[in-house]
Amino acid sequence: MKRKIRYLIWGCSLAITALAAIQSYFIYNTYILKEKEAQTAVRLELIRMETLINIDSVRNAWFVHGNALLRTQGITTAKSFFSSGAPALSRKVAQYINTNSVLHQYRTVYQVVINKVLLESPSGQTFTLTDRPWFGSGQLYGEQLVIHDLTTDNNINGGLVRNFTSRSGFAINGGGNSILREMLGLLIFSVLLLGVVILLFYLSIRSLITQKKISDMQTDFINNITHEFNTPLATLGVALSTVKDRLTGQPDPVLDNSVATIDRQQQRLRKLIGQVISHTAGPQQLRLQRELIHMPGFIAELLEDFKLSSPQTELIAELDSQIAAIKADRFHLTTAIVNILDNAVKYGGGQVIVTTVAETDTYQIAIRDNGQGITESDQSRIFEKFYRSEKGDIHNTKGLGLGLYYSEQVITAHGGKILLQSGTGQGSTFTLILPR
Structure with a gap:
């Protein structure tokens, strides 16, 4: 029985561990799904923002202005222009993100980077600018998600700015916390459910152990009490036989009645003890003839x-x-x-x-x-x-x-x-x- 209880405890522990692992797996998948949903929602809002800003027009105007500076003021001025970015556009983007509920909730960072631009002055000097932040709401860290890759190549009419490529991207800095807040109810319910299952397993095993102890106590009690009773009953039987032998030929109604009463009660007690022994046997212990x-x-x-x-x-x-x-x-x-x-x-x-x-x-x-x-x-x-x-x-x-x-x-x-x-x-x- 002890081995069975030990196996039951091990089985319950494995079942709880498996249940916890399955719950963790589903919660993790739910988190990943919500994270993807958040990225999709943020991407749509940023595409809407790019449409409002009219990023294509900004790119074209920037390209034309840079080309004019390079032609009229030289490569040094053009380098400074392309390297300084666009602070006004950055402020506009930051304001938009702060006022948009979705972008603000996930603490979205948006940035447009100049991947590469080639400057060539009329005198033949060249300068290549790569991976330079152009404008946005802050610096991108961690996982960067691309929205657009844009390329402009102008070699017409003596263009001096060539291979102007840019990339718009974003990162969700507060996505994890926001998603966890959304999943708080699910997390609490999962923990409570697991706690209830553990409690039920504990109560079941404790009840089983208690019942086993009670059963062992009952069995020990029956074995001990029947053994202890049989010894004095055997002695009493011998004593009664002796008294009966002594009373033979000496009629005494009161004494005879008392001895008969003792004999009947002794037989009744023997019958009760035999009944307890036979009646407490299980079906496997009964020997059927x-x-x-x-x-x-x-x-x-x-x-x-x-x-x-x-x-x-x-x-x-x-x-x-x-x-x-x-x-x-x-x-x-x-x-x-x-x-x-x-x-x-x-x-x-x-x-x-x-x-x-x-x-x-x-x-x-x-x-x-x-x-x-x-x-x-x-x-x-x-x-x-x-x-x-x-x-x-x-x-x-x-x-x-x-x-x-x-x-x-x-x-x-x-x-x-x-x-x-x-x-x-x-x-x-x-x-x-x-x-x-």
């Missing part, structure tokens, strides 16, 4: 004996006349059926109806009473070891809570099952189904 039993005669004989012990009960037998025989342990099967009959009388059954039906593969014995019935909450536990139906922590009838448990174990050991139909104030019907 199977024999071929002709059921109609067997049931009729059993009911005749029961009538003698319970003459106040109206016993009605509706037995199938078909000849049917099963292989079963006569002693255990008798005790199992008598336990159910005794329970019917104990719990107010003034009338008990026993019906038998011989099927092709099974033999069914239905025991119906008109007693107080069994509540729905008790029906799920009525076959548990030591369980007894009670009202307000008070047991109305005497017993050990082993009769129905033992009966179910016996029928299960025979390969059959017990069905229960009952309701408060409606009596109970126990149907024993035995394989043929």
Whole structure:
């Protein structure tokens, strides 16, 4: 049992780990998806901004102005012009981003870079400018996403500025935090769900360990108490035999009655101890001495004996006349059926109806009473070891809570099952189904 609990703990741990890994995988994929959605939304807003700024016109005007400066004022002035960027456009872009909810939410940085421009003065001097920021809202760091790659090549009419290429791009500096804020509800729910699963696993394992301890305690208690009881009972039996021998020929009604009372109570105590030992055995522990039993005669004989012990009960037998025989342990099967009959009388059954039906593969014995019935909450536990139906922590009838448990174990050991139909104030019907 300890090994099974250890395997269960390992299995639960692996299941929790797998569940956490699956949740992490889905959360990560959700994050990536939202990140792509954010990039798409930002890209669309920046394309709209480029349209408003009319970036193509800016490029053309810039190209023409630079070409004019190179022609009229020389390469030094043109170099300074192309290297200084466009502060006015940068301020315009920054203002647009700050006022746009999507771009501002993700702390978007936009930048246009001059990839390459070749300057050649009329005197033959050349200068190449590469990877120079042109205008934008700030410096790009980390992952840079390209919006446009633009190229202008002007070799017409003696153009001195050639191969003017630029690239517009952006980066989302605050995208991670914004996405995590959007996913906060999902993250909290996932953590809570995982916590609930861990808690349920913990409670289940703790309950199982507690039940095992209780079961071990019950088994140890039964073994110890029966052993301790048998020793003084054996001594008491020897003492009673000695007293009986001494009393032979010496009539004493009071003493004889006392000795008879002690003898009866001793026998009753022995019977109770034997009942506890046999009734607490599980179906695997029961040693069945199977024999071929002709059921109609067997049931009729059993009911005749029961009538003698319970003459106040109206016993009605509706037995199938078909000849049917099963292989079963006569002693255990008798005790199992008598336990159910005794329970019917104990719990107010003034009338008990026993019906038998011989099927092709099974033999069914239905025991119906008109007693107080069994509540729905008790029906799920009525076959548990030591369980007894009670009202307000008070047991109305005497017993050990082993009769129905033992009966179910016996029928299960025979390969059959017990069905229960009952309701408060409606009596109970126990149907024993035995394989043929």
